Amino acid sequence: xxxxxxxxxxxxxxxxxxxxxxxxxxxxxxxxxxxxxxxxxxxxxxxxxxxxxxxxxxxxxxxxxxxxxxxxxxxxxxxxxxxxxxxxxxxxxxxxxxxxxxxxxxxxxxxxxxxxxxxxxxxxxxxxxxxxxxxxxxxxxxxxxxxxxxxxxxxxxxxxxxxxxxxxxxxxxxxxxxxxxxxxxxxxxxxxxxxxxxxx
Amino acid sequence: xxxxxxxxxxxxxxxxxxxxxxxxxxxxxxxxxxxxxxxxxxxxxxxxxxxxxxxxxxxxxxxxxxxxxxxxxxxxxxxxxxxxxxxxxxxxxxxxxxxxxxxxxxxxxxxxxxxxxxxxxxxxxxxxxxxxxxxxxxxxxxxxxxxxxxxxxxxxxxxxxxxxxxxxxxxxxxxxxxxxxxxxxxxxxxxxxxxxxxxxxxxxxxxxxxxxxxxxxxxxxxxxxxxxxxxxxxxxxxxxxxxxxxxxxxxxxxxxxxxxxxxxxxxxxxxxxxxxxxxxxxxxxxxxxxxxxxxxxxxxxxxxxxxxxxxxxxxxxxxxxxxxxxxxxxxxxxxxxxxxxxxxxxxxxxxxxxxxxxxxxxxxxxxxxxxxxxxxxxxxxxxxxxxxxxxxxxxxxxxxxxxxxxxxxxxxxxxxxxxxxxxxxx
Ligand SMILES: [Zn+2]
Numbered sequence: 156x157x158x159x160x161x162x163x164x165x166x167x168x169x170x171x172x173x174x175x176x177x178x179x180x181x182x183x184x185x186x187x188x189x190x191x192x193x194x195x196x197x198x199x200x201x202x203x204x205x206x207x208x209x210x211x212x213x214x215x216x217x218x219x220x221x222x223x224x225x226x227x228x229x230x231x232x233x234x235x236x237x238x239x240x241x242x243x244x245x246x247x248x249x250x251x252x253x254x255x256x257x258x259x260x261x262x263x264x265x266x267x268x269x270x271x272x273x274x275x276x277x278x279x280x281x282x283x284x285x286x287x288x289x290x291x292x293x294x295x296x297x298x299x300x301x302x303x304x305x306x307x308x309x310x311x312x313x314x315x316x317x318x319x320x321x322x323x324x325x326x327x328x329x330x331x332x333x334x335x336x337x338x339x340x341x342x343x344x345x346x347x348x349x350x351x352x353x354x355x
Numbered sequence: 356x357x358x359x360x361x362x363x364x365x366x367x368x369x370x371x372x373x374x375x376x377x378x379x380x381x382x383x384x385x386x387x388x389x390x391x392x393x394x395x396x397x398x399x400x401x402x403x404x405x406x407x408x409x410x411x412x413x414x415x416x417x418x419x420x421x422x423x424x425x426x427x428x429x430x431x432x433x434x435x436x437x438x439x440x441x442x443x444x445x446x447x448x449x450x451x452x453x454x455x456x457x458x459x460x461x462x463x464x465x466x467x468x469x470x471x472x473x474x475x476x477x478x479x480x481x482x483x484x485x486x487x488x489x490x491x492x493x494x495x496x497x498x499x500x501x502x503x504x505x506x507x508x509x510x511x512x513x514x515x516x517x518x519x520x521x522x523x524x525x526x527x528x529x530x531x532x533x534x535x536x537x538x539x540x541x542x543x544x545x546x547x548x549x550x551x552x553x554x555x556x557x558x559x560x561x562x563x564x565x566x567x568x569x570x571x572x573x574x575x576x577x578x579x580x581x582x583x584x585x586x587x588x589x590x591x592x593x594x595x596x597x598x599x600x601x602x603x604x605x606x607x608x609x610x611x612x613x614x615x616x617x618x619x620x621x622x623x624x625x626x627x628x629x630x631x632x633x634x635x636x637x638x639x640x641x642x643x644x645x646x647x648x649x650x651x652x653x654x655x656x657x658x659x660x661x662x663x664x665x666x667x668x669x670x671x672x673x674x675x676x677x678x679x680x681x682x683x684x685x686x687x688x689x690x691x692x693x694x695x696x697x698x699x700x701x702x703x704x705x706x707x708x709x710x711x712x713x714x715x716x717x718x719x720x721x722x723x724x725x726x727x728x729x730x731x732x733x734x735x736x737x738x739x740x741x742x743x744x745x746x747x748x749x750x751x752x753x754x755x756x757x758x759x760x761x762x763x764x765x766x767x768x769x770x771x772x773x774x775x776x777x778x779x780x781x
Contacts (some may be wrong), residue, residue, distance in 0.1 A: 265535065267519030273532060300512055300543075304535035311534060 215260035251341035359430035377749030385753030391733035395780035401427035568719035616729030623666035700728025709739035
């Protein structure tokens with residue numbers, strides 16, 4: 156129907172989350188109307204981010220090199236590991252200034268309905284990280300059903316000698332960490348509780 | 356709040372008709388095929404955004420028309436009159452407005468009013484599938500209590516996730532991957548199961564009382580919840596243990612076979628004289644008895660747990676009259692419970708329920724309805740009511756076959772008396 160170049164842009168845009176074919180079409184026509192200096196910076200930004208930014212080889216946070224800024228910071232406490240679903244969650248937790256340890260990004264949460272199985276998350280990498288130094292793992296997955304199930308699964312896989320904790324309640328149930336305010340999240344971090352029975 | 360007026364545009368047999376109602380008992384009288392049921396269906400459509408009779412909504416539109424619209428005004432002491440409007444056109448979907456503001460979901464509409472309807476299709480509540488009964492209970496309770504609605508949604512999510520994981524394990528995933536989903540499912544199952552159990556407990560006394568005035572003969576009707584969860588005492592830990600025992604069977608089927616998603620509501624009849632109170636206490640005894648719990652745990656891998664005592668199941672063995680009485684009694688019980696919870700009496704829509712009752716039971720029903728806020732009841736024959744009842748009612752007469760006339764084919768409403776009816780403008 157359209158020229159192949161236009162078709163291609165619509166197809167690529169429609170692959171993005173939250174964008175259906177109609178929106179993709181609208182965005183494409185919008186871009187066609189813009190002057191090159193109005194739209195090409197977007198293309199450049201995409202290229203730059205893909206060239207420069209990757210995932211931290213240790214924690215899977217976003218990184219401009221081998222390691223992310225948290226992992227590269229020698230002042231962080233390697234005995235504390237905070238497990239989150241997405242790199243976004245790290246930003247949220249950092250804002251509370253309550254946490255001085257390191258992170259591990261799972262890359263999502265278990266959801267059999269969406270075909271997300273343990274092998275699809277960075278769980279094996281987490282287990283291989285939890286040796287030697289690590290004394291406590293804080294499971295900061297979202298307080299949703301999938302987040303809770305993921306925390307439970309990971310807790311069962313971790314070695315017994317590590318203290319495993321979960322953020323204290325008070326977070327909005329069913330919500331994402333992203334939407335928790337700093338004060339509430341800070342309190343939840345400070346008041347975290349052991350996830351295993353018989354531990355304090 | 357009560358329904359004070361209703362306008363039906365291109366709805367079933369109505370081209371454009373408006374009718375007014377009184378706050379108490381309303382008697383809609385008309386011969387067969389004058390649109391009595393359609394009138395109640397239309398009011399329900401405005402308040403619920405769906406039909407109680409069919410899922411094929413294009414059937415609601417008058418033959419040859421492209422759309423239907425129903426407007427309804429609620430009167431009452433609260434915040435002044437409220438106007439509801441629901442329009443539907445195939446291909447364009449449904450649109451609902453409350454005082455002119457768009458209503459986005461049927462749940463939102465449902466939370467605004469307490470309404471109860473009996474139409475011929477309502478008999479399926481007794482005769483139909485357990486899923487229909489669960490859906491009816493959950494819709495009623497969900498509209499009363501947002502936490503109940505949330506628990507019902509949680510269960511659906513947990514169930515679907517767990518079933519997906521069961522399939523994954525069947526296809527080779529490690530059985531340990533089921534553990535977290537067992538926990539999530541157990542939590543959601545007990546949360547909803549307990550609420551449903553408490554709901555039925557609250558309904559059952561009211562149901563028995565209402566049924567006593569409606570059931571034919573000298574029988575006593577009992578409402579009870581059949582739940583596998585009773586076998587594990589509605590406890591998360593015990594349910595988890597049950598799931599552990601059933602895991603091989605459930606994995607083989609790739610399906611959750613134990614939980615509140617297999618609950619059923621049962622309408623039972625016990626002979627009067629048999630100890631009906633003892634019957635009501637049975638559930639507690641069953642659930643608490645270790646022997647029963649053990650039997651349930653060791654029980655067959657699937658199928659609802661059958662509680663070890665009788666009572667005649669009206670779904671299987673009830674006459675048409677008994678089944679009608681059971682549905683009516685459930686609606687009356689729900690209406691009473693909703694009133695107790697919300698302080699709002701709501702509206703009962705009852706289609707042709709008088710014909711199968713005898714004189715004494717008709718009087719009892721009218722007496723119950725008079726305590727029940729607004730009731731709109733259709734009939735083919737005013738003689739089903741006594742003079743004194745009609746004196747205090749709003750009587751609405753439907754034209755014999757004149758509903759489908761172009762422009763304002765309104766049914767007439769008049770205050771009935773022993774003398775010939777006097778026409779009143781609406
Ligand atoms: Zn890192």
